[in-house]
Amino acid sequence: MGDRFLKLLLCIPLTVAPGFADGIGTINGGAGVLGPTFSQAPGFVAGVTIATPSTARHEIEGGAAINTVTYGGTTISIANGFLSLSPTAGSFDASTDTYTYTGGTWSITGSIPTLGIPDDTTLVNGAVAAIIAAFSGPSPSITFSTVDDTLDPILAGFLGISGTGWNDPGTIQLTDVTLGAGGSWEAVTFGADVPLTPVPEPASIVLLGTVLIAVAEAVRRRPQRQSK
Numbered sequence: 001m002g003d004r005f006l007k008l009l010l011c012i013p014l015t016v017a018p019g020f021a022d023g024i025g026t027i028n029g030g031a032g033v034l035g036p037t038f039s040q041a042p043g044f045v046a047g048v049t050i051a052t053p054s055t056a057r058h059e060i061e062g063g064a065a066i067n068t069v070t071y072g073g074t075t076i077s078i079a080n081g082f083l084s085l086s087p088t089a090g091s092f093d094a095s096t097d098t099y100t101y102t103g104g105t106w107s108i109t110g111s112i113p114t115l116g117i118p119d120d121t122t123l124v125n126g127a128v129a130a131i132i133a134a135f136s137g138p139s140p141s142i143t144f145s146t147v148d149d150t151l152d153p154i155l156a157g158f159l160g161i162s163g164t165g166w167n168d169p170g171t172i173q174l175t176d177v178t179l180g181a182g183g184s185w186e187a188v189t190f191g192a193d194v195p196l197t198p199v200p201e202p203a204s205i206v207l208l209g210t211v212l213i214a215v216a217e218a219v220r221r222r223p224q225r226q227s228k
Contacts, residue, residue: 035161035198038066038078040067041068050174050186052184062189080119083107088102088128089103097134117152123151126150129145135174142171144168150164166197170192
């Protein structure tokens with residue numbers, strides 16, 4: 001009896017918990033596995049200016065250059081890749097030289113000639129959850145998180161993954177930072193990494209938890225064998 005329950009318990013995560021929307025969990029191998037990563041490769045000369053004007057603190061002008069996308073050991077070159085952030089609200093903390101933005105949208109546009117994807121194509125886009133631009137430390141950067149990200153269908157098909165159901169923790173490295181009056185700032189981007197992560201599907205997680213609880217309760221209630 002105990003052996004049967006143990007086998008059932010071991011099999012449950014494999015049979016009821018793909019765990020991610022649109023089959024992403026199955027394709028990506030499960031929780032904690034990253035999706036494709038969009039990057040500005042080391043040594044790539046970008047020189048792109050990014051800034052917030054004093055007259056509109058919720059705006060972020062400019063962006064960062066993106067020239068590769070990597071997934072499963074495969075790296076694909078992106079031509080004219082550009083990452084832009086368009087938040088709808090923002091605030092400035094003068095004591096820490098930190099800017100916080102919320103809401104809005106983000107995107108990476110460009111072309112992938114090897115896949116026949118033309119210039120100015122939206123390769124990935126989604127909604128902004130939060131953006132933090134911090135300048136007080138030794139390594140000024142912009143970190144951001146997004147939700148409901150969508151990949152270009154041609155790119156998603158080539159990589160063999162779902163085009164929807166992604167989140168994104170991104171980082172943009174900055175140099176030549178200038179802080180202006182009224183909360184304005186300007187900097188030059190020299191690096192960027194944007195790894196997409198699959199979004200857990202709540203229904204699958206609840207189902208897995210429910211089944212595991214039921215099995216544990218059954219094991220607890222089963223009669224104990226009398227020792228001879």
